[in-house]
Amino acid sequence: MTLSMDTRLVHPPNPNGDARPFGALTPPLFQTSTFYFDSAEQGGARFAGRESGFIYSRLGNPTTQLLEAAVADLEGAEMGLSFASGMAAISAVLIGLVRAGDHVVVSRGVYGCTYGLLCLLQSKFNVQFTLCDLHDEAAVSRAMRPNTTVVYVETPANPTMELVDLEACANAAHACGARLVVDNTFATPILQRPIEFGADVVVHSATKYLGGHGDVILGLAVGPKSLLDEIRVSPQKDIGGIAAPFDAWLVLRGLKTLSLRMDRHVASAMEIAGRLSRHPAVAAVYYPGLPDYPQRSLYLRQMNGAGGVMSFVVRGGMDAGIRFMNGLELCTRAVSLGETHTLVEHPASMTHSAVPPEARREMGIEDGLIRLSVGLEDVDDIWADLNQSLCSLAL
Ligand code: LCS
Numbered sequence: 001m002t003l004s005m006d007t008r009l010v011h012p013p014n015p016n017g018d019a020r021p022f023g024a025l026t027p028p029l030f031q032t033s034t035f036y037f038d039s040a041e042q043g044g045a046r047f048a049g050r051e052s053g054f055i056y057s058r059l060g061n062p063t064t065q066l067l068e069a070a071v072a073d074l075e076g077a078e079m080g081l082s083f084a085s086g087m088a089a090i091s092a093v094l095i096g097l098v099r100a101g102d103h104v105v106v107s108r109g110v111y112g113c114t115y116g117l118l119c120l121l122q123s124k125f126n127v128q129f130t131l132c133d134l135h136d137e138a139a140v141s142r143a144m145r146p147n148t149t150v151v152y153v154e155t156p157a158n159p160t161m162e163l164v165d166l167e168a169c170a171n172a173a174h175a176c177g178a179r180l181v182v183d184n185t186f187a188t189p190i191l192q193r194p195i196e197f198g199a200d201v202v203v204h205s206a207t208k209y210l211g212g213h214g215d216v217i218l219g220l221a222v223g224p225k226s227l228l229d230e231i232r233v234s235p236q237k238d239i240g241g242i243a244a245p246f247d248a249w250l251v252l253r254g255l256k257t258l259s260l261r262m263d264r265h266v267a268s269a270m271e272i273a274g275r276l277s278r279h280p281a282v283a284a285v286y287y288p289g290l291p292d293y294p295q296r297s298l299y300l301r302q303m304n305g306a307g308g309v310m311s312f313v314v315r316g317g318m319d320a321g322i323r324f325m326n327g328l329e330l331c332t333r334a335v336s337l338g339e340t341h342t343l344v345e346h347p348a349s350m351t352h353s354a355v356p357p358e359a360r361r362e363m364g365i366e367d368g369l370i371r372l373s374v375g376l377e378d379v380d381d382i383w384a385d386l387n388q389s390l391c392s393l394a395l
Contacts, residue, residue, distance in 0.1 A: 010256055014066065027063065029249045064248040068080035071255075080222040081236055082220050084217070085205070086185065086217075087219065092241065094150065099127075100125050105143045109363065111154060111158050112351060114154070130143060134169055135164075137168035151178055151179070156309070159345075159371040163302065165298055166194050170197055186338075187307055188258065191304050192304070197302065200223055202222050212254040213254055214339035216250045218250075265308030268382065275387075277312075280394075282312050311370060314368040314390065315368065330385040331386065340375050342372070343373040347360075347371060
């Protein structure tokens with residue numbers, strides 16, 4: 001029977017026949033470091049790969065394996081791996097795919113720590129990278145070099161909400177023998193499935209929507225078994241940034257309501273984006289769901305909804321941005337996104353304050369730019385708080 005995405009969220013695949021002892025409907029938490037062998041021969045057979053079964057939780061655990069299979073299924077991938085954080089997933093994937101002397105094409109506007117990781121790979125291991133505006137296939141092809149082995153893309157981008165054309169990136173990457181890696185954290189597989197557009201590997205910070213409740217840090221990578229096995233046997237096992245079983249269990253629980261939560265995040269974000277764009281204290285709103293969004297046709301081709309995150313610019317620059325943040329009473333001043341609470345951050349005074357103003361503007365981060373992750377509170381309560389703080393700017 002072919003099951004729809006909503007049903008598969010509640011009935012994820014079960015790769016371990018024995019993962020639900022006693023008929024427990026909710027998968028148990030296997031909070032164990034190690035697994036015993038009945039005999040030396042059995043231990044030997046497991047290490048040699050002649051017998052399936054668990055050995056040690058850094059090499060695999062029934063709870064983390066359930067989560068890996070669930071997210072691989074949602075993204076349409078063969079295999080998944082879970083990690084201690086989104087950054088642990090991204091670093092294992094990049095370290096697994098590149099060698100010294102390789103070049104990586106990167107969409108501009110990637111998450112700051114991803115940029116930091118690329119700088120580290122460049123300075124210590126001679127893996128070059130270039131940040132590019134990958135708006136169409138010709139632009140991606142122009143960015144490719146003979147030694148490009150990976151195209152790395154985040155779409156929508158954080159915090160500018162710029163989109164990257166996934167199909168164009170896949171075509172240009174594959175024409176040069178490179179792989180396309182996509183960070184699908186903002187959209188989730190509910191709103192965008194990069195593998196259907198040709199991506200090879202999809203990574204997630206499950207800290208955000210997949211977990212959804214703001215109580216866990218975890219990362220995932222999904223893709224073809226041939227590639228993921230390479231990542232499993234070295235960067236994952238030997239660097240060791242694996243997901244904890246309890247964290248995986250929390251994300252498994254979060255997944256059951258992912259589709260419901262995304263529906264509410266998207267509906268509330270659409271409403272808020274519309275109201276913000278009509279507010280006199282707001283100079284611009286960046287949200288792919290708005291009818292006048294500049295990349296409207298790409299949005300309609302690639303996404304089933306615009307997500308719960310947007311950014312907007314308050315009139316009055318840095319000072320207005322800081323005053324707006326301090327005027328909030330319900331919405332929470334915090335980084336992160338994709339959880340039950342509405343979270344608001346001001347990149348120029350917070351996450352990007354160390355970036356020189358000129359460089360910030362080049363990244364599309366104006367001084368009055370505010371990033372808003374719309375939570376699950378009543379949309380009118382969220383709006384009332386944003387509106388009162390915006391209105392107080394004029395006083
Ligand atoms: N990818 C994206 C798109 C992200 O936004 C983040 C974290 C990561 C990867 C890294 O995931 P983590 O290791 O934290 O699980 N983004 C954050 C943000 O925008 N504010 O705080 C964290």
